[in-house]
Amino acid sequence: QVQLVESGGGLVQPGGSLRLSCAVSGSMFANNNMGWYRQGPGNQRELVAGITSGGLTTYGDSVKGRFTISRDNAKSTVHLQMNSLKPEDTAVYYCNARVPTWDRWGRRTEDDYWGQGTQVTVSS
Numbered sequence: 001q002v003q004l005v006e007s008g009g010g011l012v013q014p015g016g017s018l019r020l021s022c023a024v025s026g027s028m029f030a031n032n033n034m035g036w037y038r039q040g041p042g043n044q045r046e047l048v049a050g051i052t053s054g055g056l057t058t059y060g061d062s063v064k065g066r067f068t069i070s071r072d073n074a075k076s077t078v079h080l081q082m083n084s085l086k087p088e089d090t091a092v093y094y095c096n097a098r099v100p101t102w103d104r105w106g107r108r109t110e111d112d113y114w115g116q117g118t119q120v121t122v123s124s
Contacts, residue, residue: 009118
């Protein structure tokens with residue numbers, strides 16, 4: 001089975017930095033599109049950043065210029081470097097893996113797997 005484990009969350013002051021990590025097991029990591037999502041209290045889950053198997057990245061508008069997503073295929077790990085943190089960044093951050101699979105007919109499909117999340121709190 002595919003498993004994802006996030007780490008690196010914590011409490012930081014506004015303007016500070018955190019680096020989140022997500023370790024993936026049970027899949028061919030290099031084939032996965034990876035992403036970070038977050039959900040604050042009473043809010044919907046939103047995309048923070050994504051990175052394709054080929055290394056292309058995308059970011060949510062609210063984090064552009066402050067956050068950077070990267071991947072280390074040798075270690076089956078994706079990272080999220082968060083700088084210039086703001087109170088509105090407070091949320092539970094979830095790691096996502098989109099894993100390609102093939103059915104009995106050889107048709108390609110994708111399955112989503114999620115970690116349990118790590119809490120990020122930005123407060124003075």
